[in-house]
Amino acid sequence: MERRGFLKVAAASSLLGFLGGGSSILRASEPASPPNINDLVAVMGGEPEAMYLRAIKEMGGISRFVKKGQRVVVKPNIGWNKKPEEAANTNPQLVAAIVKDCLKAGASEVVVFDHTCDSWMPCYKNSGIEAAAKAAGARIAFGHDEKYYRMVNIPRGVRMKQAKIHEEILDCDVWINVPVLKNHGGARMTISMKNFMGIVWDRKFLHANDLQQCIADCSTISKMPVLNIVDAYRIMTTNGPVGKGPEDVQLAKALFMSTDIVAADTAALKFFSQFREMKLSDVGHIMIAEKMKIGTTDLDKLQVSRIKM
Amino acid sequence: MYKTLKWIRVALSLLILIILTLNFFYFSNTSPNFSAVLLKFQFVPSMLGILTGSALFFIILIILTFLFGRVYCSTLCPVGTFQDIVSRFASLFKSKKNRRYKYSKGYDWLRYSVLVLVMLPLIGGITLPIAILDPYSNWGRISSQLFDRGVQTINNIIASIFPNTFYINNYSHFALAALLAAIVFLLVIICFSAIRGRLYCNTICPVGSILGGLSKFALFKPEINGNCNQCMLCVSKCKSQCIDVKNHKIDVSRCVACLDCMQGCNRNAIGYRFAFKKVENKSSEEGKNIDKQGRRRAILTLGLLSGVVAARAAKIGPLVRTKAEKNAIAPPGAVSFENLKNHCTTCHACISACPSQIIKPALLEYGLEGIMMPTLSYKDHFCTYECNKCSQVCPNGALLPLSIEEKKLCQIGKAKYCLKECIVYRDGTDCGACDEHCPTNAITMVPYKDTGLYIPKLDRNVCIGCGACEYICPASPVKAIIVIGNEEHQIAMEAAKEEKKEVKIDEFGF
Numbered sequence: 077m078e079r080r081g082f083l084k085v086a087a088a089s090s091l092l093g094f095l096g097g098g099s100s101i102l103r104a105s106e107p108a109s110p111p112n113i114n115d116l117v118a119v120m121g122g123e124p125e126a127m128y129l130r131a132i133k134e135m136g137g138i139s140r141f142v143k144k145g146q147r148v149v150v151k152p153n154i155g156w157n158k159k160p161e162e163a164a165n166t167n168p169q170l171v172a173a174i175v176k177d178c179l180k181a182g183a184s185e186v187v188v189f190d191h192t193c194d195s196w197m198p199c200y201k202n203s204g205i206e207a208a209a210k211a212a213g214a215r216i217a218f219g220h221d222e223k224y225y226r227m228v229n230i231p232r233g234v235r236m237k238q239a240k241i242h243e244e245i246l247d248c249d250v251w252i253n254v255p256v257l258k259n260h261g262g263a264r265m266t267i268s269m270k271n272f273m274g275i276v277w278d279r280k281f282l283h284a285n286d287l288q289q290c291i292a293d294c295s296t297i298s299k300m301p302v303l304n305i306v307d308a309y310r311i312m313t314t315n316g317p318v319g320k321g322p323e324d325v326q327l328a329k330a331l332f333m334s335t336d337i338v339a340a341d342t343a344a345l346k347f348f349s350q351f352r353e354m355k356l357s358d359v360g361h362i363m364i365a366e367k368m369k370i371g372t373t374d375l376d377k378l379q380v381s382r383i384k385m
Numbered sequence: 386m387y388k389t390l391k392w393i394r395v396a397l398s399l400l401i402l403i404i405l406t407l408n409f410f411y412f413s414n415t416s417p418n419f420s421a422v423l424l425k426f427q428f429v430p431s432m433l434g435i436l437t438g439s440a441l442f443f444i445i446l447i448i449l450t451f452l453f454g455r456v457y458c459s460t461l462c463p464v465g466t467f468q469d470i471v472s473r474f475a476s477l478f479k480s481k482k483n484r485r486y487k488y489s490k491g492y493d494w495l496r497y498s499v500l501v502l503v504m505l506p507l508i509g510g511i512t513l514p515i516a517i518l519d520p521y522s523n524w525g526r527i528s529s530q531l532f533d534r535g536v537q538t539i540n541n542i543i544a545s546i547f548p549n550t551f552y553i554n555n556y557s558h559f560a561l562a563a564l565l566a567a568i569v570f571l572l573v574i575i576c577f578s579a580i581r582g583r584l585y586c587n588t589i590c591p592v593g594s595i596l597g598g599l600s601k602f603a604l605f606k607p608e609i610n611g612n613c614n615q616c617m618l619c620v621s622k623c624k625s626q627c628i629d630v631k632n633h634k635i636d637v638s639r640c641v642a643c644l645d646c647m648q649g650c651n652r653n654a655i656g657y658r659f660a661f662k663k664v665e666n667k668s669s670e671e672g673k674n675i676d677k678q679g680r681r682r683a684i685l686t687l688g689l690l691s692g693v694v695a696a697r698a699a700k701i702g703p704l705v706r707t708k709a710e711k712n713a714i715a716p717p718g719a720v721s722f723e724n725l726k727n728h729c730t731t732c733h734a735c736i737s738a739c740p741s742q743i744i745k746p747a748l749l750e751y752g753l754e755g756i757m758m759p760t761l762s763y764k765d766h767f768c769t770y771e772c773n774k775c776s777q778v779c780p781n782g783a784l785l786p787l788s789i790e791e792k793k794l795c796q797i798g799k800a801k802y803c804l805k806e807c808i809v810y811r812d813g814t815d816c817g818a819c820d821e822h823c824p825t826n827a828i829t830m831v832p833y834k835d836t837g838l839y840i841p842k843l844d845r846n847v848c849i850g851c852g853a854c855e856y857i858c859p860a861s862p863v864k865a866i867i868v869i870g871n872e873e874h875q876i877a878m879e880a881a882k883e884e885k886k887e888v889k890i891d892e893f894g895f
Contacts, residue, residue: 262817284859
């Protein structure tokens, strides 16, 4: 019933969108970055916290994104009941480092959550993220029930025109997207854009309605993250997103950071390609996102800082 | 002395009732089951689980009965304690005269007919009759179907007031048969106990009849001595209505060892006496007749009891089977549908223990004789790979304990993939939801023709039937992948291991 109604709305509004043409006015305007601040920072060779601190410095410091008194959400990937060394979830040390930094910048509260795929309690626990984030001063929010999600319109979405998004995302001042870099059997890759599936309630809808397009549609919501931080400390190169065993995991010791979600994913993908070949054209949602002008895959146009530690 | 004993009995029984009931509440599945061992101290579970680790508990319960009579009924049985609470509460609304119990002759013919009707099918491997009448199993169903929902509602109200501290708990499945059974039984025992104390225990309850039959041989029995002046104080307090003061006789088979009479007597005229071999000393003809009758019943009870145990040892499967209607999936540890049917009395301890709340009481999935037995439903979630909770809590031996490692290879069913319904085939778009959720790598994504798409490939030997794929499959109205339960659980194969290739890189790649 809900889906049928939704499809009607989707069909009607896609027609409207077609007639209306480009809707660039609706795009959230990005803060104009000062000239000497990087668009994209790539770091390799360090520990998660050290790499983060180095990268954020290159990005102009966390205070560029988090202002005093703001409520901040840090959204890692906590999708699976797996341990940190299995690389199915974001590195807990990285999450903790970001939380600490936000609080240092004067955030009134930092919230960490995910809509997990496995049962949420063991995911929160075994990923090490709950403990690490709490120790760093964050509040852990729940995401396992539909009641925590609210319906919002996605006017720029092509297939996904509406979705139930987690209230913490909708109610916070700013949020930071912290995915882990992994291979994915369905979406091919899971990086920053794919990480949005953890703020949506009905994930089945995405899978059933052209997954790649829906992932891109998700990244057109008005409440976009102020920063995308891709954890590539350990990466899952095969059998993602859950992995079979240690043979799927490589210790890559890298981190990527960008305000441009497409650029962040492009950079991470190119890095990933050195471990296992993966073409940009293979990952549908990144290509679609560029077409939809969500961001750019042309890294040469950006001011990029590459740091080896 | 009896006063102290009685209060110890009351305190102990309340404590046991509370801990036992807590086992059936939703939060029991988040903490280690500290009290699951208490479930094994229940009579029917210990009898059915005698060959699977409950022998000790069974022997303790039998010895306890041979010493002091039906201590189980007064102290360990949750329904017994609950009925005492109801009687006590009901007496507040009764006149002083109505509050007093009177002696009743009892309904022995009814008791033992019920017992035979329950125990014979049980010997034949059919647990349904005892499942319907066993007080513990009923208490389990009442706790999980009724009380737990109340507690969940309270939890969810609190969670809506303090959303950051308390989390919303999803309601478990609505199960018609189990819910009705719980409501009916609760109403029946409330009526019985409000009107006539332990009437259920002494007319219908099969456990009461078994232990009553054994009490005949108890070493210590309650007796009335010469101090008695027939003041009727004990009679008026006897919930079992088994004290015949006029003839100075107590029907031991109905006495639930509650000690109320002994505590109430002002003249110390009633108490436990060492009664070994005393029974033979009865002189009157009538006494001998009653004696003979009692012995016959005791022998009948013992016979039925040993029949049940022997049938378990001989692994006699269900002798009668009705046709199963739908696809049932037995929880991990069940070994086979047969083993489950032989042992499960549908107490729903496993259902309450499941953190994912995917175990639900069956309707006719196992056939009529398996009504209310646990079956898995992947509608709202799937079986967590690293979880073995259900197998750990079963007191009956219907689910045998599995270690996490054993559980990970326990194949309770196999997925069945239907290409025609698959999103990748049907819509020509990427999906891979099943592969994403598959914990065993039974599903892998392989290139699909020259489309650039990837499509699932299923290895049924590696599949354990956890239902993650079925749960997440977005195809509708018919799912492209569903799990078919195994009638006999198997050990799944492990997915082939690949060599790890260490890759060292120095560049960013862009």
